[in-house]
Amino acid sequence: MTKKIAATKANLLALKDAYNFAEKGYELLDKKRTVLIKEIMDRNKEAADLQEKIEESFKKSYESLLEASITMGSGPVYEMSHSIAKEKEYEIVSKSVMGVEIPKVKYESEELKTEYSLHNTTVAFDIASLDMHNIKYLIYQLAEIETSIFRLAQEIKKTGKKANALEKVQIPKYKKMINDIENELEEKERDDFFRLKKVKDKKKS
Numbered sequence: 001m002t003k004k005i006a007a008t009k010a011n012l013l014a015l016k017d018a019y020n021f022a023e024k025g026y027e028l029l030d031k032k033r034t035v036l037i038k039e040i041m042d043r044n045k046e047a048a049d050l051q052e053k054i055e056e057s058f059k060k061s062y063e064s065l066l067e068a069s070i071t072m073g074s075g076p077v078y079e080m081s082h083s084i085a086k087e088k089e090y091e092i093v094s095k096s097v098m099g100v101e102i103p104k105v106k107y108e109s110e111e112l113k114t115e116y117s118l119h120n121t122t123v124a125f126d127i128a129s130l131d132m133h134n135i136k137y138l139i140y141q142l143a144e145i146e147t148s149i150f151r152l153a154q155e156i157k158k159t160g161k162k163a164n165a166l167e168k169v170q171i172p173k174y175k176k177m178i179n180d181i182e183n184e185l186e187e188k189e190r191d192d193f194f195r196l197k198k199v200k201d202k203k204k205s
Contacts (some may be wrong), residue, residue, distance in 0.1 A: 004176060007184035015181065019174035022166050029163040030097055033156060039097060040152045043145050050142045056133060068125035077125065085177035090140065100155045102148045105140040 007009050067075050090107035 001025045005181065007181045007188070009185070010184065012178065015174055015178050019171065019178060022174060026166040026171065029159050029166065033159045033163060035098055036099055036100070036152055036156045036159065040156065043149050045154070047142060047145045047149065050145065054138050054142065057131050057135045061135065064124045064128035064131065066130055068122050069200055070126060071122050080121065080125070086147065097148075097152070098155070100151050102151065103144055105144050107137070107140060109137060135157045185186055191198045 027178070084086070087108070088108065088146045090105050093104050093106050095104060096102070
């Protein structure tokens, strides 16, 4: 149960300040939510485009690898796959978007370097190797975007809860308290006015 606040002008001013602060807070949270929703929609589109590219690249690479296995034999293909250079280390840094930490995979994009002789491979194997090399950079980008979407969605949920608490609970509560105190002060002023009038009337008589 909320403790009743004394109907004084000082308390009324304090409540009005709290009400104005709550309204400004709601406006800021609502704007933040709008910006975050736009951000997540843009990133969803980017993720869908990247997923399509990755699927197409994997399909093309698999077809080339299948062709290489037929023409070269699965044994040599397996052996040569182990001679492909390992991916270099990458760093994950962050940037802030409306207070949300968004990850960024920092890496150096390099051309494919092979440790096997090109004379021992077919064009299909070389194409598959190049495609697989390039796919990893697309996967880095997709990982960035999907993690960003997840974090943005969490922040939208938190921001929404705060905004709803202000809009549905705090702001109406302050409105009612202000209205109650204003009514009580007006009634008190009327009583004081009539009391003063009676005193004056008595003095006259």
